[in-house]
Amino acid sequence: MSTVLTQPQETTAGDQIKALERDYVLQNYARYPIVLHKGKGCYAYDLDGKRYLDLIAGIGVNALGYAHPRLVKVIREQAALLLHTSNLYYHEYQGRLAERLAKMSGLRRTFFCNSGAESIEGAIKMIHSHGGRISPEKYEIVSLQNSFHGRTMGALSITGQEKYRKDFEPLLPGVKFVPVNDITALEQVVGERTAGIVIEWIQGEGGINPMTQEYASKARELADRYNALLVFDEIQCGVGRPGTYFAYQLAEPLVLPDIMVAAKPLACGIPLGVIVTNERAAATIGPGMHGSTFGGGPFACRVALEFLDILDELLPSIRSTGAYFRMKLAELQRHFQFIKDVRGHGLMIGVELDIPGKQFVLDALADGMLINCTHDTVLRFLPPFIITEKQVDIAITKLRKIFRSFAASQ
Numbered sequence: 031m032s033t034v035l036t037q038p039q040e041t042t043a044g045d046q047i048k049a050l051e052r053d054y055v056l057q058n059y060a061r062y063p064i065v066l067h068k069g070k071g072c073y074a075y076d077l078d079g080k081r082y083l084d085l086i087a088g089i090g091v092n093a094l095g096y097a098h099p100r101l102v103k104v105i106r107e108q109a110a111l112l113l114h115t116s117n118l119y120y121h122e123y124q125g126r127l128a129e130r131l132a133k134m135s136g137l138r139r140t141f142f143c144n145s146g147a148e149s150i151e152g153a154i155k156m157i158h159s160h161g162g163r164i165s166p167e168k169y170e171i172v173s174l175q176n177s178f179h180g181r182t183m184g185a186l187s188i189t190g191q192e193k194y195r196k197d198f199e200p201l202l203p204g205v206k207f208v209p210v211n212d213i214t215a216l217e218q219v220v221g222e223r224t225a226g227i228v229i230e231w232i233q234g235e236g237g238i239n240p241m242t243q244e245y246a247s248k249a250r251e252l253a254d255r256y257n258a259l260l261v262f263d264e265i266q267c268g269v270g271r272p273g274t275y276f277a278y279q280l281a282e283p284l285v286l287p288d289i290m291v292a293a294k295p296l297a298c299g300i301p302l303g304v305i306v307t308n309e310r311a312a313a314t315i316g317p318g319m320h321g322s323t324f325g326g327g328p329f330a331c332r333v334a335l336e337f338l339d340i341l342d343e344l345l346p347s348i349r350s351t352g353a354y355f356r357m358k359l360a361e362l363q364r365h366f367q368f369i370k371d372v373r374g375h376g377l378m379i380g381v382e383l384d385i386p387g388k389q390f391v392l393d394a395l396a397d398g399m400l401i402n403c404t405h406d407t408v409l410r411f412l413p414p415f416i417i418t419e420k421q422v423d424i425a426i427t428k429l430r431k432i433f434r435s436f437a438a439s440q
């Protein structure tokens with residue numbers, strides 16, 4: 031008797047969704063095994079109705095959580111008016127958002143695009159244009175070890191992590207990497223050929239590593255001495271997350287870059303990236319030298335304006351709830367030896383372990399909580415800005431339980 035081989039049957043809606051993604055979607059992501067369906071506030075719900083307290087917020091994007099009533103309202107209104115115009119024409123919201131960003135950042139001019147990597151690409155073009163006008167030899171970019179700037183070829187070229195770059199070489203020539211907060215190394219590497227210095231103010235993917243004020247000041251001084259452009263990548267650490275508009279505003283005295291790039295939370299999930307520059311950096315791009323079909327459309331800009339109005343009200347609680355969260359995590363650190371460090375600013379928090387963190391992420395998922403691990407050993411928390419101390423307490427209770435059962439199993 032011959033055996034008939036049958037394909038395993040996809041039984042639930044969730045199984046069918048996973049099967050379609052397995053069969054038809056590029057297999058570049060290692061997804062967790064849940065299918066998210068909807069959200070409200072700081073909670074996401076899967077297809078079966080299971081609720082998850084979300085402490086990663088779409089990797090720092092869902093700043094107002096899910097279904098925020100004010101965002102839902104403007105999204106509905108604007109969808110019925112105008113989604114896209116292209117940059118051939120004016121619309122009501124781009125100039126207003128640029129003015130707002132200028133006031134928030136202390137810089138002057140904005141270019142609008144759609145993602146973090148796209149904003150970094152534009153910044154690299156500005157650096158090359160700037161250097162090229164001075165000398166054909168002036169194209170070097172100094173960037174930081176452990177940094178992450180995105181997946182496009184230019185952004186990869188200045189990303190200081192070999193694992194992201196190695197399959198795509200050759201990349202842009204002339205990029206030099208220096209260790210974070212090492213002033214001597216920075217002084218040794220910056221010179222006449224340096225056209226730009228790029229700094230991620232609090233490294234995100236690299237494990238929540240904040241810059242020191244002295245380091246930022248030195249970078250500014252060297253950029254001025256050698257006529258290079260100083261770029262701050264605020265894509266993950268900016269737009270309210272550190273408890274200030276931008277992470278560089280944490281430093282006293284203030285160190286202003288020539289160019290600042292931001293994206294993730296700016297339109298709370300509608301793709302939007304920006305390059306915000308002073309006049310000197312803006313002068314590197316003339317008519318026709320750069321552009322973006324979708325960049326700065328009325329939909330994304332209007333949502334961003336609404337978000338920024340709400341952000342003004344939230345900044346104090348980002349600072350206080352962030353401090354409370356870090357204090358509670360530090361308490362856990364006293365109980366569990368495998369926690370080496372708790373660090374961060376505002377609601378950008380890292381818990382460094384001396385063991386891999388992946389299993390904790392899976393345990394949290396099973397227990398109804400979304401967290402993330404970066405750099406293998408750093409649990410990363412980027413919760414929505416609306417998170418409350420009560421929700422932090424819930425998170426801490428779940429973490430304590432997970433850590434306890436791990437400690438007991440050792």
Ligand SMILES: Cc1ncc(COP(=O)(O)O)c(C=O)c1O
Pocket residue numbers: 089145146147148150178179180181230234235263264265266267293294
């Ligand atoms: C600091 C930083 N720069 C750039 C990027 C790239 O942004 P995107 O994924 O929107 O292209 C990221 C994304 O995680 C980031 O964290």
